[in-house]
Amino acid sequence: MYQPVVVLLTLATLALGSYSAAVVGPIDFYKLYDNPEAHLALKDKATTADRTALHGYPSEHHHIPTKDGYVLGVFRIPYSHKLQNQNAKRPIVFLQHGLGSCSDAWILQGPNDSLPYMLADAGYDVWMGNARGTSYSRNHTKLSPDHPTFWQFSWHEIAIYDITAIIDYALNTENGKGQDAIHYVGHSQGTTVFFALMSWLPEYNDKIKTAHLFAPVAVMKNLSSRLVRSVGPYLGHKNAYSTLFGSQEFLPHNEFVMALFFNICQPDFMLRPVCEGAVEKLYAGGRVNMSAMPEAMATHPAGCSTDQMLHYLQEQQSGYFRQFDHGTKKNLELYGSEDPPEYPVEQIKSLVHLWYAESDDLAAVEDVEAIAERLPNKVMHFMEDPEWNHGDFALNREVREYVNEPVIAIMEEYELKNSGS
Numbered sequence: 104m105y106q107p108v109v110v111l112l113t114l115a116t117l118a119l120g121s122y123s124a125a126v127v128g129p130i131d132f133y134k135l136y137d138n139p140e141a142h143l144a145l146k147d148k149a150t151t152a153d154r155t156a157l158h159g160y161p162s163e164h165h166h167i168p169t170k171d172g173y174v175l176g177v178f179r180i181p182y183s184h185k186l187q188n189q190n191a192k193r194p195i196v197f198l199q200h201g202l203g204s205c206s207d208a209w210i211l212q213g214p215n216d217s218l219p220y221m222l223a224d225a226g227y228d229v230w231m232g233n234a235r236g237t238s239y240s241r242n243h244t245k246l247s248p249d250h251p252t253f254w255q256f257s258w259h260e261i262a263i264y265d266i267t268a269i270i271d272y273a274l275n276t277e278n279g280k281g282q283d284a285i286h287y288v289g290h291s292q293g294t295t296v297f298f299a300l301m302s303w304l305p306e307y308n309d310k311i312k313t314a315h316l317f318a319p320v321a322v323m324k325n326l327s328s329r330l331v332r333s334v335g336p337y338l339g340h341k342n343a344y345s346t347l348f349g350s351q352e353f354l355p356h357n358e359f360v361m362a363l364f365f366n367i368c369q370p371d372f373m374l375r376p377v378c379e380g381a382v383e384k385l386y387a388g389g390r391v392n393m394s395a396m397p398e399a400m401a402t403h404p405a406g407c408s409t410d411q412m413l414h415y416l417q418e419q420q421s422g423y424f425r426q427f428d429h430g431t432k433k434n435l436e437l438y439g440s441e442d443p444p445e446y447p448v449e450q451i452k453s454l455v456h457l458w459y460a461e462s463d464d465l466a467a468v469e470d471v472e473a474i475a476e477r478l479p480n481k482v483m484h485f486m487e488d489p490e491w492n493h494g495d496f497a498l499n500r501e502v503r504e505y506v507n508e509p510v511i512a513i514m515e516e517y518e519l520k521n522s523g524s
């Protein structure tokens with residue numbers, strides 16, 4: 104009895120990733136949750152578009168259908184009210200969030216530091232995706248999210264159906280006419296879906312101008328996260344545990360889940376060390392922008408399917424970057440082989456910028472370099488700060504200087520070079 108409970112709760116923490124683990128912080132968690140105003144934020148159904156509009160930016164909420172029936176809530180800052188550039192041709196940028204996260208993760212640090220606002224003010228048409236199953240994408244033309252069938256997907260389906268749908272939709276808008284490619288930015292799972300899509304449907308490489316992958320996750324051989332390593336042997340294989348755990352909604356954003364985290368962080372609870380470990384690392388050295396925390400808590404965790412986690416745990420166990428393992432029998436039916444097929448990342452011809460870091464416990468330097476070796480067209484950006492970790496790409500107070508400004512400079516250079524032609 105005891106072991107599965109521990110495994111489940113450990114996974115709960117894992118799902119949040121090291122950055123949104125801030126939600127369970129022992130210090131700030133109590134402070135914020137004792138604060139009635141912070142608690143109101145839970146009931147606040149403000150969307151990403153509402154939040155960007157509050158800062159004066161033009162804001163749109165699109166409902167984008169996928170080929171397999173899901174309806175994705177996708178947000179857009181079409182131009183900058185400061186530039187009044189609505190009639191100019193604006194290059195399209197598409198930002199895709201990580202596991203357990205959603206479009207709100209990109210805007211937590213406000214207009215002066217967050218990438219979407221900075222991009223809009225640099226003249227771009229900015230799109231923020233939401234994978235199927237997250238708070239803004241619990242919608243389908245036929246299936247109800249209350250039925251398990253809705254949750255039968257992993258990040259392979261997010262890559263093949265969701266990312267393609269959003270890219271094509273953005274290129275089909277009025278501003279997209281005459282443009283045939285976009286800039287892509289992904290964090291964590293947002294990089295996994297890029298690798299999967301661009302290798303599985305290589306024709307999509309033609310639709311990419313530059314890609315910026317923050318904390319890239321594909322091969323997970325050297326991943327150091329103790330949580331993932333301890334859960335992997337149970338759930339990273341087809342067995343009774345993983346079958347019971349599979350194809351379910353995991354950690355949606357609601358009050359039950361918030362209460363669960365509150366309990367995990369209770370001082371006398373056996374899992375308190377898990378809670379403290381994650382949070383200690385996060386707050387070390389005042390690196391994280393604490394003013395962004397209330398918004399982070401109001402929007403995270405944003406939900407996912409347990410199959411997305413199982414798929415990652417399979418990668419960690421097998422050492423391969425390959426499709427979902429359904430067990431020998433079903434693999435033979437689906438793939439025609441006992442093992443799932445590997446993603447042919449050599450097919451990724453588009454220009455890929457890899458942003459990676461020494462202290463990232465989910466994207467190990469060796470693993471990023473192993474994938475990079477197989478990519479024909481890449482640029483490596485190793486973060487100079489040795490303490491830079493997985494979550495720093497979202498919440499470090501210096502993202503503007505060390506990530507956002509250089510990323511925009513690379514896009515600008517591309518646009519300049521390719522504008523005359």
Ligand SMILES: *[C@@H]1O[C@H](CO)[C@@H](O)[C@H](O)[C@H]1NC(C)=O
Nearest residue numbers: 211212213216392394395500
């Ligand atoms: C931190 O986040 C807050 C809230 O979004 C924002 O106002 C501020 O500019 C951000 N950056 C820094 C360095 O404080």
Ligand SMILES: *[C@@H]1O[C@H](CO)[C@@H](O)[C@H](O)[C@H]1NC(C)=O
Nearest residue numbers: 213214215216500501503504
């Ligand atoms: C915005 O960021 C710049 C560059 O980091 C900084 O110099 C400036 O003080 C910030 N402005 C505000 C209003 O926070």
Ligand SMILES: *[C@@H]1O[C@H](CO)[C@@H](O)[C@H](O)[C@H]1NC(C)=O
Nearest residue numbers: 166174176239241242243244
């Ligand atoms: C679900 O999708 C439909 C379009 O098929 C849209 O009209 C509706 O507003 C969406 N519902 C939610 C809750 O997003």
Ligand SMILES: *[C@@H]1O[C@H](CO)[C@@H](O)[C@H](O)[C@H]1NC(C)=O
Nearest residue numbers: 324325326327422467469470
């Ligand atoms: C990383 O993986 C390689 C190959 O599997 C192994 O030889 C090496 O010891 C690993 N390094 C770490 C730090 O785990």
